[in-house]
Amino acid sequence: MLNIKIKSFQVNDQFSLNNINLKIKSGSILALIGKSGSGKSSIANLVSGSTISEAAEIAINGKSINTNLDRLFKEFPEIGYVPQKLHLKPNHTVLEFLEMLFQQKTKKEGDKIIKNLIHQFNIKQLIGSKISTLSGGERQKLSIIQAISKPIKALILDEPFSQLDTVQKTEISQQIRELINQLNIPCLMISHDLIDVIQLGDKIAVMEKGKIEFQGTWQQFFTSQKKKMIQLREVIENYINTTQKAIEHLKKLSKG
Known part of the structure; x- marks a missing residue:
């Protein structure tokens, strides 16, 4: 279970995050949707540890993970984070990228993990390619692999389908669902597009100007929209x- 509580956090001069309270069960995906600038990415930064603030209380399975605000490492090690802007070294080949991720492992262990990931994410044909030549969907796969290369207890995906075509969205969606089921961890998936997450999110939260306007099941959401x-x-x-x-x-x- 991932619990996210944010009392009040100033995003910019226009608005702040107020009384945010999100709960995500292990093995499930919460789709957080809202217009650009509504505060979604600010939540992702607070949950991942990219932004530090006493206003946020992040807990996994009842244990707070952000009590040490003066820690040496910026991001929370328990959280896997795929940011909206991907940070990948363009001149490395895919194989070099994977080998760097698991260089702390023994060669036998690393090779086994890499082999499994190549099969799981269907990237065998990309092994010798430089990252700079990859498509948006192919880079997204590598970014997800990077996020799960360490033992994590939760996964944050910030706009995972932006700049992807329909085929790539379908493939990435399937891989994300399989991954969450396999790891049995909670996942917060952020998007501005309802269509992109409608089949993947187990529950939905709608955000507007720093506030959660709705949180519940898809059926509850569509019922509320019908009433509106x-x-x-x-x-x-x-x-x-x-x-x-x-x-x-x-x-x-x-x-x-």
């Missing part, structure tokens, strides 16, 4: 009726 649409239709109908009556009244006055 009905309310909006009633408002529009009332406006139209009122306008028509006003027009008719003005016509009578002009005739009189």
Whole structure:
């Protein structure tokens, strides 16, 4: 279980994060959606440890992981983080990249892990390619591998489908789901596009201007949206009726 609590954190001059309370069960994915600039990535930075603040309380299985704010390492080692902007060395080949990730292992152990990852992420054909020549989807695979190259207890994915085509999105979605099931860890997946996460997220949270406006199941979400649409239709109908009556009244006055 990943618990995220943020009392109040100033994002910029326009708004702050307020009373954020998210809970994600092990083996499940929470899709956090919202418009660009709503504060989603600010949450990702706080949860991953990229941003340090006493306002955030991050706990995994009931144990706080951000009590030491003066730690030597910036990111929390318990959290695997795939940022929106990928940080990969462009001149390395894919094999060199993988070997660097597991250089602390014995050669036998490292080779076994790399072989399994190559099969799991279907990147055998990319082994000799330089990272600079890879597509967005191929780089995304490497970034996910990098995030899980250490023992982690939770995974944060910030806009994992941005700049990917439909085929790449489908493949990455399947690999993310298999990975979360395999590791049995909670996953926070951030996106501005509802369509991208509708099949992958087990639950959904909707964010707007630093606040969580909705959190629950997809069924609860669509029910709430249906109610909002009905309310909006009633408002529009009332406006139209009122306008028509006003027009008719003005016509009578002009005739009189």
